[in-house]
Amino acid sequence: MNHSVPVIPVSLILTTLNEAGNAAMFFDGVRAGSVRPEEIVICDGGSTDETVETFRREAGDLPVIIVEEHGATIAQGRNRAIAAARLDILAVTDAGCSISSTWLERITEPLLTDPAVDAVGGGYELVGERLVQRWTAAASIPLEDGDADGFLPSSRSFAARKSAIRAAGGYPEDLTFAGEDTALVLRMKALGQRFVTRWDARVQWYTRPTLRAFLRQHYFYGLGDGEARSHSEHYRRLALKWSLFPVLLIAGLFKPLLWFPIPLFALLYFLHLAPVYRWRRLPVWQAFGGFLFVVLKEWSMFIGALVGRLRGAPGRRPR
Numbered sequence: 001m002n003h004s005v006p007v008i009p010v011s012l013i014l015t016t017l018n019e020a021g022n023a024a025m026f027f028d029g030v031r032a033g034s035v036r037p038e039e040i041v042i043c044d045g046g047s048t049d050e051t052v053e054t055f056r057r058e059a060g061d062l063p064v065i066i067v068e069e070h071g072a073t074i075a076q077g078r079n080r081a082i083a084a085a086r087l088d089i090l091a092v093t094d095a096g097c098s099i100s101s102t103w104l105e106r107i108t109e110p111l112l113t114d115p116a117v118d119a120v121g122g123g124y125e126l127v128g129e130r131l132v133q134r135w136t137a138a139a140s141i142p143l144e145d146g147d148a149d150g151f152l153p154s155s156r157s158f159a160a161r162k163s164a165i166r167a168a169g170g171y172p173e174d175l176t177f178a179g180e181d182t183a184l185v186l187r188m189k190a191l192g193q194r195f196v197t198r199w200d201a202r203v204q205w206y207t208r209p210t211l212r213a214f215l216r217q218h219y220f221y222g223l224g225d226g227e228a229r230s231h232s233e234h235y236r237r238l239a240l241k242w243s244l245f246p247v248l249l250i251a252g253l254f255k256p257l258l259w260f261p262i263p264l265f266a267l268l269y270f271l272h273l274a275p276v277y278r279w280r281r282l283p284v285w286q287a288f289g290g291f292l293f294v295v296l297k298e299w300s301m302f303i304g305a306l307v308g309r310l311r312g313a314p315g316r317r318p319r
Contacts, residue, residue: 005036010108010159011085012037012093015077017045019095020054027058029099029203037104039063041085042095043077046070075171075180078155082162082170090165092158097124097203106201107159118193119160119185121153122201128209131289136207136214138290139297141277148197155181157203164193172228179224186230214293215300222301226308238302 012030030036040062044052052066069080082090089111091104103122110117123144126137143151155171158181165171168187171180189195208214225231245262252259270291274280277294279287 005033007038008035008104008108008112009087010037010089010091010104010112011039011041011087011162012091012104013041013043013078013081013085014093014095015043015045015072015074015081016047016051016055016095017077018047018049018051020047020049020051022095023051023054023058025098026055026095027060027062029097029101029103030062032101033099033104034102035105036062037091038087039065039085041065041067041081043067043069043072043081043084045072045074045077073173073175073180075173075175078180079170079173082165085162088162090160090162092155092160093203094156094205097156097205098127100202100204103157103201103203106198107157110196110198111159111161116194117196118164119153119188120158120196120198120201121151121185122157122159122203123199124154124157124203124205126207127204128207130209132209132211132214133207134286135289135293138277138279138282138286139293144199148199151195151197152182152185153195153197155184156205157201160188164188167191168193175224175227179221179228179230182225182230183228186228211296215296218297218300219304222304222306223308224304225301226305227311229309231305235302235305238298242299242302 014026030040040059042055042064044055044066046069052068055066056064065084067080067084069077072080078092089108091108093099093103107120107122110120126133126140128134128137165184165188168184168191170184172183172187173180175183185195208217222235225235245265248258248262252262270288273291273294274287277290279290282290
């Protein structure tokens with residue numbers, strides 16, 4: 001290990017599942033950092049490839065602890081890693097992310113310097129060379145344009161005190177797949193815990209490479225929100241926004257003239273979203289691809305949220 005790089009009293013935690021191909025990228029990011037964590041705690045959820053062996057090999061002389069928990073969900077994996085961490089300040093990311101050289105320093109600096117801070121939300125950049133990945137990036141609102149106070153950070157770029165996470169009950173383990181980070185953050189904020197937003201603490205996140213994977217990902221995001229009863233107002237607005245579309249589509253089968261408002265509504269919606277997503281700075285083909293993916297994302301998440309609300313989280317379902 002290069003001892004000229006400062007080591008900070010932070011546990012870097014993550015979960016893995018069949019992530020052998022990301023091990024080198026992850027540890028390259030850690031080694032290139034302006035600071036290094038005192039320990040790296042990884043919970044593997046039962047990988048069927050060589051993830052555990054590859055992470056151990058690629059770690060080299062880095063201080064890595066690997067906990068194996070076969071069948072663990074993302075929330076369970078994060079909680080197991082948190083339980084195994086020795087330090088109170090935790091930095092959280094995903095194995096599929098590329099860590100910038102200053103990410104760890106910036107995401108933990110508020111926690112290390114101000115004992116009144118409970119958690120830090122960082123930024124992330126969506127990247128990828130495939131057409132689907134570029135359209136996915138175009139369908140994401142630039143984080144720095146958002147409301148820093150109302151920001152609900154993702155656990156791909158997050159830091160918090162272990163004591164604060166435990167006070168909020170940890171990551172909720174009763175969700176089927178996703179939404180655990182949003183649910184945790186909402187619980188922490190409901191307790192009045194103090195959050196700081198650092199847009200400059202960035203990781204790069206490689207998005208799903210196929211349309212099917214994109215739709216499935218956002219369906220599960222919606223499913224988790226529905227099970228956790230998160231963002232209810234957002235999904236009510238989606239329901240109102242899109243309720244007219246199937247009505248016009250079906251009615252147009254009998255009176256085709258009713259189909260004519262659909263492209264007009266689509267154009268108006270595109271013009272409404274263009275400044276929000278900064279599509280004017282993109283090539284036309286990428287802007288229209290981003291618009292298509294926004295629509296698909298909203299439908300996928302809405303359907304997932306509806307299913308989640310109807311059936312409830314596993315722990316709350318009647319037996």
